[in-house]
Amino acid sequence: MKKSVIKMYVVLFAAFICLPRLFWMAFGKYADSGNYENRALAQKPAFHIRSYENYPREFEAFFNDTLPFRNELISLNSWMNYRIFRTSVNENVVIGKDKWLFYDAFSDGDPMGDYEGNHTFSDEELERMEDACLNVQNRLGETGIELAIIIPPNKERVYGRFMPERYTASETSRTDRMIERLEAGGVPIINPKDALLERQEEYELYYPYDTHWNQLGGYVGTCTVLNSWGIETMDLDELTVLPSRRSNDDLANMLNLGDSVFNDGTEYTIQGEYDREGVQMADGLVHLKNPSAACDKTVFLLGDSYRTAMRAALCLYFTDVYVAEYDRYAWSMIEEARPDYLIVEYVERNSARLAGIEELVFRQGEESP
Numbered sequence: 383m384k385k386s387v388i389k390m391y392v393v394l395f396a397a398f399i400c401l402p403r404l405f406w407m408a409f410g411k412y413a414d415s416g417n418y419e420n421r422a423l424a425q426k427p428a429f430h431i432r433s434y435e436n437y438p439r440e441f442e443a444f445f446n447d448t449l450p451f452r453n454e455l456i457s458l459n460s461w462m463n464y465r466i467f468r469t470s471v472n473e474n475v476v477i478g479k480d481k482w483l484f485y486d487a488f489s490d491g492d493p494m495g496d497y498e499g500n501h502t503f504s505d506e507e508l509e510r511m512e513d514a515c516l517n518v519q520n521r522l523g524e525t526g527i528e529l530a531i532i533i534p535p536n537k538e539r540v541y542g543r544f545m546p547e548r549y550t551a552s553e554t555s556r557t558d559r560m561i562e563r564l565e566a567g568g569v570p571i572i573n574p575k576d577a578l579l580e581r582q583e584e585y586e587l588y589y590p591y592d593t594h595w596n597q598l599g600g601y602v603g604t605c606t607v608l609n610s611w612g613i614e615t616m617d618l619d620e621l622t623v624l625p626s627r628r629s630n631d632d633l634a635n636m637l638n639l640g641d642s643v644f645n646d647g648t649e650y651t652i653q654g655e656y657d658r659e660g661v662q663m664a665d666g667l668v669h670l671k672n673p674s675a676a677c678d679k680t681v682f683l684l685g686d687s688y689r690t691a692m693r694a695a696l697c698l699y700f701t702d703v704y705v706a707e708y709d710r711y712a713w714s715m716i717e718e719a720r721p722d723y724l725i726v727e728y729v730e731r732n733s734a735r736l737a738g739i740e741e742l743v744f745r746q747g748e749e750s751p
Contacts, residue, residue: 457638464643472636481644482544483633484537485593491731493536497545499552507737508563514740515569518726521744527716528723530607531571531739533557534595534688536730537588540578544590557733572610574603585618591631591644597652598623600691607725613677613699622653656697666710669719670696670703677701682719684711684743685727692727713744 427440460471470477476484476494486494495501503511519529535557542551561573578587578599587599595603598618605615626649634644656672663669670693680702683689689705696703704719716724726743728735735742 457642460637460639461642464637464639470637475633475636476546476549478544478546480544480590482541482590483592483631483637483644484545485633491729491734493538493731494549496536496555496557496730497538497542497552498550499555502556503560503734507734508560510737511560511739512564512567512569514737515564515571516567517740518743519568519570521740522724527721528611529570529726530610530723531569531726531728531736532603532607533561533571533573533733534599534603534727534729535573535575535578537593537595539575539730540582540599541588555730557730560733560736570610572603572606574606577602577606581618586648586650589628589631589647591634591640591647593632594688595691596650597691597694598650600688600693601652601695604692604695608695608699611723615699624651624653625649626651652694652698654694654698656694658694658697660693660703660705665712665715666707667715667719668693668705670705672697672701672703675699675701679722680704680719681723681725682706682716682721683725683727684708685725686729686732688729689727692725696725708742711742711745713746716743 424440424443426444427437429437456471463469463471464477468477474485474487476486478484484493488495492501515531522529538545538549538551539555545551558573558575561571564571578595581587581602585598586596587602588595601618601621608615628647628649629640629645631640631644631647634640634647637644654672655674657670660668660670675698677699678701681696681700682704683692683696684706685692686708689707693703693705702719702721704715704721706715724743726739
């Protein structure tokens with residue numbers, strides 16, 4: 383091989399290695415540096431002689447996570463896979479019909495396993511859940527607080543018509559059977575699935591490109607709780623709803639296609655005379671007020687990320703609404719708010735956590751549930 387050809391290969395190889403970094407130095411400030419992977423990116427490791435064997439692996443992880451124009455390259459790869467093959471480059475995202483996206487994570491409650499009926503609760507697990515819920519109900523009752531537990535269904539349970547054909551829906555899920563068992567035992571637990579299924583063709587109750595229900599779905603679910611307490615509520619048709627363009631959907635971002643493909647989502651905001659933002663109190667506790675609400679009482683909502691879409695519905699009917707997330711909650715918040723009602727919310731894929739509800743509700747301090 384001629385020396386000139388060898389030199390050419392060396393130059394091309396060096397350019398291939400160096401040019402991305404040079405372009406990054408010049409144009410990196412215009413690149414997308416966001417993290418859409420629901421994990422912490424690797425940090426640059428420090429070299430220690432005692433742990434030198436781990437350094438190559440740790441540095442490789444750091445190099446891969448800080449590759450110049452990484453998000454742009456991932457987006458290009460994801461775009462090509464979606465447009466050409468209709469496949470997902472992220473194993474946790476399922477591409478459904480009509481551009482609908484669904485969540486598939488075995489380590490996060492395995493929602494697809496729930497959908498296909500692959501899981502069940504043992505009698506011992508159900509007994510622990512029932513005992514824990516009844517203990518919470520009794521202990522709260524001694525303080526004059528009425529309890530309700532709501533289990534919002536996973537998105538695919540409501541919008542199964544958009545699921546790929548390779549998945550087969552079970553007639554009932556382990557959560558359906560769990561709720562039926564606990565209801566029979568006197569637990570104030572609500573399953574809003576049927577109410578959501580009745581309205582899912584008429585209204586978009588979950589975000590097509592996100593794992594969560596929207597304010598309309600949250601309203602339907604919340605009303606099932608309020609109706610169980612004898613509180614009258616308006617139908618969806620009677621509400622004033624403001625549609626707007628939505629972005630930053632979690633499943634779309636996991637594909638790095640939130641800006642290019644799945645960018646036509648709609649946000650539905652329920653209108654009303656209430657404070658939409660509320661007062662941010664200590665440790666993430668939010669206090670919202672509506673002096674004109676028909677129910678002059680206080681409700682406390684404790685839940686996971688599904689709780690956010692329930693706020694508007696509660697504010698329409700209660701003068702005082704407190705909202706807290708699991709990870710930052712402590713019993714002192716209840717003592718401060720002094721609510722008449724407590725709603726504890728677990729999305730279906732997290733329903734196994736119900737066995738720990740007593741520890742959660744009466745937790746002192748800031749430990750995670």
